Amino acid sequence: xxxxxxxxxxxxxxxxxxxxIFLIPYAVVFAFFVVYPIAYGAWLGSNIAGYExxxxxxxxxxxxxxxxxxxxxxVNLKMLIAxxxxxxxxxxxxxxxxxxxxxILPWAVPHxxxxxxxxxxxxxxxxxxxxxxxxxxxxxxxxWLSNPTIAFGCIIAVHVWKYLPxxxxxxxxxxxxxxxxxxxxxxxxGASPWQRFRFVTFPQIRNLFITSxxxxxxxxxxxxxxxxxxxxxxxxxxxxxxxxxxxxxxFGQADLSAGVATMITGLPLLVPLVVLLIRRLNRxxxx
Amino acid sequence: MNQSIRNQLLxxxxxxxxxxxTLLPLYHMLVLSLTPTDAAFAGKxxxxxxxxxxxxxxxxQGDFYLKYFWQQLGNSVFAAAMTCIIVLSVxxxxxxxxxxxxxxxxxxxxxxxxxxxxxxxxxxxxPMYQVMATYELINTIWALILSVATFTTPYAIWVLRQxxxxxxxxxxxxxxxxxxxxxxxxxxxxxxxxxxxxLAIATFALxxxxxxxxxxxxxxxxxxxxxxPVAMGLFLNNDDAPWPVxxxxxxxxxxxxxxxxxxxxxxxxxxxxxxxxxS
Numbered sequence: 001x002x003x004x005x006x007x008x009x010x011x012x013x014x015x016x017x018x019x020x021i022f023l024i025p026y027a028v029v030f031a032f033f034v035v036y037p038i039a040y041g042a043w044l045g046s047n048i049a050g051y052e053x054x055x056x057x058x059x060x061x062x063x064x065x066x067x068x069x070x071x072x073x074x075v076n077l078k079m080l081i082a083x084x085x086x087x088x089x090x091x092x093x094x095x096x097x098x099x100x101x102x103x104i105l106p107w108a109v110p111h112x113x114x115x116x117x118x119x120x121x122x123x124x125x126x127x128x129x130x131x132x133x134x135x136x137x138x139x140x141x142x143x144w145l146s147n148p149t150i151a152f153g154c155i156i157a158v159h160v161w162k163y164l165p166x167x168x169x170x171x172x173x174x175x176x177x178x179x180x181x182x183x184x185x186x187x188x189x190g191a192s193p194w195q196r197f198r199f200v201t202f203p204q205i206r207n208l209f210i211t212s213x214x215x216x217x218x219x220x221x222x223x224x225x226x227x228x229x230x231x232x233x234x235x236x237x238x239x240x241x242x243x244x245x246x247x248x249x250x251f252g253q254a255d256l257s258a259g260v261a262t263m264i265t266g267l268p269l270l271v272p273l274v275v276l277l278i279r280r281l282n283r284x285x286x287x
Numbered sequence: 288m289n290q291s292i293r294n295q296l297l298x299x300x301x302x303x304x305x306x307x308x309t310l311l312p313l314y315h316m317l318v319l320s321l322t323p324t325d326a327a328f329a330g331k332x333x334x335x336x337x338x339x340x341x342x343x344x345x346x347x348q349g350d351f352y353l354k355y356f357w358q359q360l361g362n363s364v365f366a367a368a369m370t371c372i373i374v375l376s377v378x379x380x381x382x383x384x385x386x387x388x389x390x391x392x393x394x395x396x397x398x399x400x401x402x403x404x405x406x407x408x409x410x411x412x413x414p415m416y417q418v419m420a421t422y423e424l425i426n427t428i429w430a431l432i433l434s435v436a437t438f439t440t441p442y443a444i445w446v447l448r449q450x451x452x453x454x455x456x457x458x459x460x461x462x463x464x465x466x467x468x469x470x471x472x473x474x475x476x477x478x479x480x481x482x483x484x485x486l487a488i489a490t491f492a493l494x495x496x497x498x499x500x501x502x503x504x505x506x507x508x509x510x511x512x513x514x515x516p517v518a519m520g521l522f523l524n525n526d527d528a529p530w531p532v533x534x535x536x537x538x539x540x541x542x543x544x545x546x547x548x549x550x551x552x553x554x555x556x557x558x559x560x561x562x563x564x565x566s
């Protein structure tokens with residue numbers, strides 16, 4: 001007579017079986033919309049000719065430079081201003097909280113209408129900004145979006161405008177969690193406001209600040225909207241970043257291999273950041 | 288006390304600068320939306336003859352660019368609702384399996400998922416488009432829904448797992464002793480207790496789907512299938528497009544997410560700080 005072995009003994013416990021059932025929906029999403037696209041992308045990206053076309057294009061090298069400027073200037077500017085403004089928004093006065101409610105608006109309003117509004121606002125011929133400059137000073141304002149250098153500066157400004165509130169809010173939340181006792185002790189020891197920030201506040205939010213900076217660097221690398229909706233990569237394709245140039249090759253010029261190749265050249269920058277960030281997040285989740 | 292008031296007075300210029308910087312683009316949107324279309328090029332700080340006509344044009348579909356306004360609004364609502372439902376159910380199931388049932392290799396699944404969340408969506412747009420074409424979903428709203436759900440779910444799993452850790456395991460144990468199946472524990476213990484985090488990710492998914500431009504723009508090209516951001520993007524194709532009308536559409540389009548955001552702001556911050564961005 002064959003012995004009756006309950007399913008549980010054969011490896012899968014009742015709970016484990018349920019666990020797998022609960023994971024099935026995500027596994028399906030993952031297989032169809034993550035694994036397959038990534039495999040397909042890897043296949044498209046294995047075409048050497050795509051890279052040759054990309055590397056032969058002077059626009060690509062300009063784009064690499066732009067992307068680095070965007071990350072270095074945009075991210076640092078945004079995070080440092082957010083850190084400075086968190087000192088303002090952390091204050092307990094009611095009127096500052098009311099200012100805070102308005103301050104969040106760029107984050108709450110979707111990209112497309114606000115960035116298109118800025119695009120019209122900056123138009124050198126009929127925009128409100130140059131009109132104001134003309135009326136108050138009598139000189140013609142700069143051609144904001146038709147000079148590549150100024151236009152790229154405007155892209156960075158739009159990016160900062162859109163994402164500054166979110167990161168300020170995160171830093172404020174982090175600072176709210178710092179114990180009041182630390183500040184009282186520092187004040188009793190005669191610490192100046194700067195010393196309180198330097199030796200109490202910053203050490204307490206240091207981890208949060210670094211995690212946030214990593215996260216926003218990754219997201220900024222993928223910021224398609226701030227570029228595409230403001231300048232469309234122009235004038236003369238000189239204000240692209242990797243994200244918009246890849247889309248331009250892939251869809252504008254129907255060259256899928258070149259498009260994917262462009263994105264893949266961003267991976268040496270992206271992958272270390274992602275690995276670093278996941279390690280940090282796991283460490284923080286455990287503590 | 289006097290010291291405090293003096294300090295606050297010193298902060299007023301900071302506040303003024305912050306408010307001008309923050310509000311100017313939105314003020315401009317509002318002003319342009321109130322400007323008659325033939326005065327769009329005047330660049331006035333306040334229009335000479337402010338009018339609500341542009342809003343009427345939008346609501347009555349009274350322009351070439353707005354033939355499908357109500358249909359597109361409906362598409363946006365549908366996409367947001369469906370994305371929200373998919374993300375909530377898939378993520379709550381997965382987070383329950385990983386966090387509560389401690390399924391084997393759960394942490395690996397969770398980390399791999401998180402990695403997909405961290406790949407910028409723009410970097411996957413080309414293969415994702417091709418894959419959606421293989422599934423014959425291009426030019427249907429489901430291409431957008433499934434893309435956004437794919438990118439939002441990993442984050443939702445992460446937030447729910449973090450938040451779920453604050454729910455005592457003794458509750459699961461007690462329910463188990465009473466003979467509850469995992470499905471009952473999920474429904475009667477887990478879901479009610481993680482409700483604040485569910486609200487946060489529901490909002491996150493709704494806003495994400497409502498706001499998504501790139502994927503919607505790539506995958507939806509029929510005007511009657513489009514969501515609102517794509518329809519607004521069409522104004523870029525032509526310099527003669529009536530931008531004051533576009534801005535009126537923009538204001539209408541921005542109101543639901545902004546309202547929703549303010550309504551659940553408290554939960555959003557809780558959810559976001561629980562979900563990784565914490566010290």
